[in-house]
Amino acid sequence: MNNPLLDKLPVGICLVNQAYEITYLNAFFIDRMPPDTADAAIGKPLAEVFPEQIRFLKRRLKSVFVLKHPSFSYWEQRPHIFPFKSSRPITDEETQMVQNMEIVPHKDQASGELFGCILIQDVTAQASYFKAQAALADELKAEHEAQRKLIRKLDRAQSQLIQAEKLASTGQLAAGIAHEINNPMGFITANLNTLEQYGRNLLEACHDCEQLIAAKAPDCLDDVTALFAARHLELVEEDIEPLIQESKDGLERVKDIVSTLRTFAQEPQHAWGHLNLNETVEQLIKLVSTQFKHARFKATCTPDNLRWYCESASIKQALTNLVINAAQSITDTGLVLIDIKHADSAIVIKIVDTGCGINESDLPRIFEPFFSTRAEGKGQGLGLSVVYSVIERHKGKLRVNSRPGKGTVMEVYLPQLQDNDTQQKTTSTASNAQTESL
Known part of the structure; x- marks a missing residue:
């Protein structure tokens, strides 16, 4: 598929089918890839062309294919997705490209085939400006703090006078907070255990229904299978147990920290x-x-x-x-x-x-x-x-x-x-x- 208009866009475009194979690259993408890689990329698996990025890309593409909603990745989260270079507008100095990425679902009108369209935007200049502004803000903050130095010294003198009282009250406060945290943690843990059992029961009921329909009404089996697929039952079954277990592990960590905090803070002053x-x-x-x-x-x-x-x-x-x-x-x-x-x-x-x-x-x-x-x-x-x-x-x-x-x-x-x-x-x-x- 050749499209001169797409080749002139200052945006990288990579089209990937549901087998995770590259079906199209525009000029923006090709110009920034190694020549030996770019020439033979069309038709190759994404994992072969971008092996270091495949885990991240495949997870995002899978989400787009299943949910049929766009997926975004901004440079603050992952600045360098693809190993591309970017040139400075004035100095032509080359640096690693900072990128925003969006993956949108694209359905071919003729064949009905679903693709993932990866859009890459070069935001190196904007990111550099943002970092410069953040650095300037830090400098201004440091200057502001320097101007308040004398006031803070007076505050410190007051802090020392009440230090002993603060230590006692902090310990009491920490023990009280730990006790309050324990209460909601108890019913959250109980609810998670119940939800875990409910989830198992629902999934088992779905499978039992499928077997029952296969035995009693085989003509309806395809409709039921399609219904389950439309509701992503396989994805739910794969994800629900790890999600609940991760939540329970997190609660155990909180419980351990709270228990340690209560024990550590319980000594009377x-x-x-x-x-x-x-x-x-x-x-x-x-x-x-x-x-x-x-x-x-x-x-x-x-x-x-x-x-x-x-x-x-x-x-x-x-x-x-x-x-x-x-x-x-x-x-x-x-x-x-x-x-x-x-x-x-x-x-x-x-x-x-x-x-x-x-x-x-x-x-x-x-x-x-x-x-x-x-x-x-x-x-x-x-x-x-x-x-x-x-x-x-x-x-x-x-x-x-x-x-x-x-x-x-x-x-x-x-x-x-x-x-x-x-x-x-x-x-x-x-x-x-x-x-x-x-």
């Missing part, structure tokens, strides 16, 4: 008792890993199920701050290791990360309130200050080893305390913090 450090670290990793998916977390505790007498809520808060700091220092991928050992009437907690590290000039100040090495607006500079205060109350020590570009080791030393120790106020000389370079 300022209460002293024996805390299971092994369970605490496992719960902490579950919670933090949902936020920092780019980092890997690993925990070791010797001995297993180590229980330690401490102010449980504040130790949990200190560990949380240290682990979050470690995860935040990792920009791409990396490891956060939590190692706990009991020896000589004390415990040593090491939190090791492979993140960006801390500059030597910043090490002496990292425990100061409001001091932060992160960008403005990304942190209040209170996390390590809170950790220092907690370790001080426990008559412990905190040592930091760090090297820029290599990572950081936070080492917490906590001596064994008795009930009478917790009734005495500790002085600032009872605890010290040391900072070193690796």
